Amino acid sequence: MNDRSDNTDPMARTSGSHSEITGPRLREAAQRLFARHGYASVTMRQIAAEVGVQVGALYNYIPDKQGLLADLMRAHLEELLAAWAAEPRGEGPLGALEAFTRFHIRFHLERPDAVFIAYMELRNLAPENFAGIEALRKRYETELEDILRAGQAAGVFDLPDTKLATLAVIAMLTGVTTWYRDAGRLSRERVAGLYWDMVRKAVAA
């Protein structure tokens, strides 16, 4: 009657099961659910249901719930830093700032769930996980701060407090994930352009 994956009374390994499939699906399901409802509100059984598996099977892939969260956040931040490192910079501080702005908007709009988690779930990290992940976040901030300081030194920016300006710009840009929808009236390109307009003027000398 059944051929694959929909046995009506499975008692053990199910047909078609594979770690190369279940592993990624677990991470995707967790990311989506954590972003939607928050880490603390999501149960392991919800994740398992989304994956299409019983809850015990999840522990073939993760040490525990906390480890799952930490892995998702670390992976996201490392991907963010690697992507920015590979991004072509423009000319001078102004070009670098434009590159950063457009990169930040684009990258974040492509991964709204991961961004949301990395930002909202810091307080749910165990101390031993928090330290390393917070350091990664800090490193990304420093990338922007370096650009702003260089521009300030070169006289193309007017920023009495580069640290504050860094945080202000990042907050402004990251906020895009809270409202942007692909079905909306603005394309991602256009949104990036509009944010760049505001950033450019805000820091201008």
Next chain:
Amino acid sequence: MNDRSDNTDPMARTSGSHSEITGPRLREAAQRLFARHGYASVTMRQIAAEVGVQVGALYNYIPDKQGLLADLMRAHLEELLAAWAAEPRGEGPLGALEAFTRFHIRFHLERPDAVFIAYMELRNLAPENFAGIEALRKRYETELEDILRAGQAAGVFDLPDTKLATLAVIAMLTGVTTWYRDAGRLSRERVAGLYWDMVRKAVAA
């Protein structure tokens, strides 16, 4: 041996107990804990311990945990709208924008916990509570949007998309709560001034 409030074996109403005291303390404790650890992670027993009472006593003051969250958020947003309504506006769109910016920074720095909750815990609201509270949040956004649109119409601002600009400015300003500490090197006045510098330039024609 004991005089007040530290009976070693209390079995019922404790000495010094009063609803005018316990009620506010409950709300303060919940606000602090929700902001620090997140609504879903905080237990009623933690709140009770902070108040100095057993968990059952909390239900003399609240219908349930969800109602407590909704009340905190609604009260905060209503206070926000009332305070802005009572705030003196400056002259013209530019004056109004400066008034809004300085008000927003000041108000939010005075209540970091309430702000954090109103922003982070929207997804933990039951649908029946969400609608009304989201409407209040929206009304506050509209206050800024009206200012920006007026300035755009008057030609003092250059904003191709006022809706996007509204969200960008609010995100930038609200972000101040994530890093500002009173013990830091910048006064609240100075911070408000620095943010105003950036906002002013960002929207300028």
Next chain:
DNA sequence: GTGTTATCTGAACGATCGTTCATTTCAATC
């Protein structure tokens, strides 16, 4: 086909959750 390994089920564990309630004591009134 046989044997080995990878993968999942089903059931259970103790802990903890939000909430309720009968009971007890304190505060207030007269």
Next chain:
DNA sequence: GATTGAAATGAACGATCGTTCAGATAACAC
């Protein structure tokens, strides 16, 4: 000082949590 209502305790409820594990079955190597 007796009476009444306000306020809190302590214990309990069923539900649900994260996690573990023995056993069962599919995938794969030979």
